[in-house]
Amino acid sequence: MQLSNSEEQLMQILWKQKRAYMKDLIEAYDDPKPATTTVATLLKRMQDKKFVDYTQNGRSREYFPLVKKKDYFSKHVNGLIKNFFNDSASQFASFFTQETNLSKKELEELKSIIDQQIKRK
Known part of the structure; x- marks a missing residue:
């Protein structure tokens, strides 16, 4: 299974941060920053491909990579x-x-x- 360029870019951020909330991920992008919905869609696709998962903390999700x-x-x-x-x-x-x-x-x-x-x- 392969990542698209935008998924790979997000994965690079996640590999660097190891565990991150949505706001941390968006903050790591250069300006102009992507919309929250865009990052959420990428994360969902990456989760479906078994590249990332998350733990639920209250109303927030903390994402982490499943692939080294x-x-x-x-x-x-x-x-x-x-x-x-x-x-x-x-x-x-x-x-x-x-x-x-x-x-x-x-x-x-x-x-x-x-x-x-x-x-x-």
Whole structure:
């Protein structure tokens, strides 16, 4: 299951805040802030997709994520590799390193991360 761009934007806020009431979520948006009804609709859709849930405190709902940010983006990246790079991590890595204008230092950091993963396997 995937989030729309507006749902993903709201999810980013919720991941950062961990638990939040509607007013906290709206406050986190840049101006112009979305209408309460818009955020409520997004939250309902995200709840239906099992990305968020809430606890009822009096008349207010405190929302929290059901999906970890890391898990969501891991699935996203794996889908990207599968759909756009013929399920080839090396094709993805080649594209990523050539098209993102990484500095030599950033490339060296990536190489170090990969070397560490190789040692672990």
